[in-house]
Amino acid sequence: MELTWELVAFLGFAVMTLGSGLMVVTSSNLFHSVLFLMTSLFGVAGLFVLLVAPFLAAIQVLVYIGAIAVLMLFVIMLTRQVMSRPELYNQQMAGALVAAAILFLALLFVLTPLADEIGGDVAQVNAEVIAEADDAPDVDYITVEELGRAFVTRNGFVLPFEVTSILLTAAMIGAIVVAREDEA
Amino acid sequence: MVPLWMYLVVSAGLFSIGAFGVLSRRNAIAILMGVELMLNASNLNLVAFWRYINPGEINGQVFAAFVFVVAAAEAAVGLALIISIYVKRHTVVAEDVNLLKW
Numbered sequence: 001m002e003l004t005w006e007l008v009a010f011l012g013f014a015v016m017t018l019g020s021g022l023m024v025v026t027s028s029n030l031f032h033s034v035l036f037l038m039t040s041l042f043g044v045a046g047l048f049v050l051l052v053a054p055f056l057a058a059i060q061v062l063v064y065i066g067a068i069a070v071l072m073l074f075v076i077m078l079t080r081q082v083m084s085r086p087e088l089y090n091q092q093m094a095g096a097l098v099a100a101a102i103l104f105l106a107l108l109f110v111l112t113p114l115a116d117e118i119g120g121d122v123a124q125v126n127a128e129v130i131a132e133a134d135d136a137p138d139v140d141y142i143t144v145e146e147l148g149r150a151f152v153t154r155n156g157f158v159l160p161f162e163v164t165s166i167l168l169t170a171a172m173i174g175a176i177v178v179a180r181e182d183e184a
Numbered sequence: 185m186v187p188l189w190m191y192l193v194v195s196a197g198l199f200s201i202g203a204f205g206v207l208s209r210r211n212a213i214a215i216l217m218g219v220e221l222m223l224n225a226s227n228l229n230l231v232a233f234w235r236y237i238n239p240g241e242i243n244g245q246v247f248a249a250f251v252f253v254v255a256a257a258e259a260a261v262g263l264a265l266i267i268s269i270y271v272k273r274h275t276v277v278a279e280d281v282n283l284l285k286w
Contacts, residue, residue: 078267
């Protein structure tokens with residue numbers, strides 16, 4: 001495999017994602033954990049760009065880094081007094097390590113070849129088609145407009161879309177009710 | 185174009201790291217962070233398969249967008265619960281909250 005710019009960018013984002021991900025679970029300071037989480041999520045956003053999903057990359061930055069990670073920062077600062085307890089891990093840390101390693105190896109050696117088998121030919125063809133297109137506009141990508149239309153057309157995803165809105169509203173109201181201090 | 189398996193390897197690694205965080209960390213916020221990592225790994229898988237197997241269809245991106253929404257809802261409710269527990273019991277350590285544990 002020749003060293004293309006895409007491969008270099010992919011490796012960069014992959015190392016960024018996995019390295020920061022490791023720091024998230026091993027860092028003893030929770031504040032640093034969230035900052036590494038932001039870096040990791042940014043790496044995933046970069047991978048989305050490489051997969052020609054620019055809208056999802058933007059949403060990743062806006063929603064995950066801009067909202068969820070910042071919300072976590074707020075909560076960490078609100079619960080500051082107990083933030084740095086001596087033990088980082090619970091008693092099942094060794095078991096968790098083994099389980100995660102087994103999970104990773106299983107995904108790596110069982111599911112990944114299986115996935116290649118399922119869609120291997122199609123993926124190859126598409127990769128060739130995409131490789132033949134020499135500049136970016138030749139690659140067919142889904143625009144925000146198409147995505148927005150798909151969300152609200154009847155033959156598209158209007159029902160899941162509305163259900164998701166209800167879920168989001170319920171979650172927001174629930175979060176306010178749960179987090180509110182009782183007046184009584 | 186980068187082969188599909190490389191994305192799957194990154195996704196598997198991210199998912200396993202998240203799973204380790206969820207299983208082993210004591211702080212509830214750290215556990216939530218592990219869940220976020222796992223959700224991101226699944227999203228990466230979804231988008232990668234969409235790109236390599238069926239890039240003409242819109243379904244893969246739509247599914248990933250729904251995962252974003254669910255992740256946002258989960259984070260909001262989870263963090264609200266953590267704040268509520270902290271206010272009432274002055275702890276964010278998951279194993280200290282064991283009232284309903286058998």
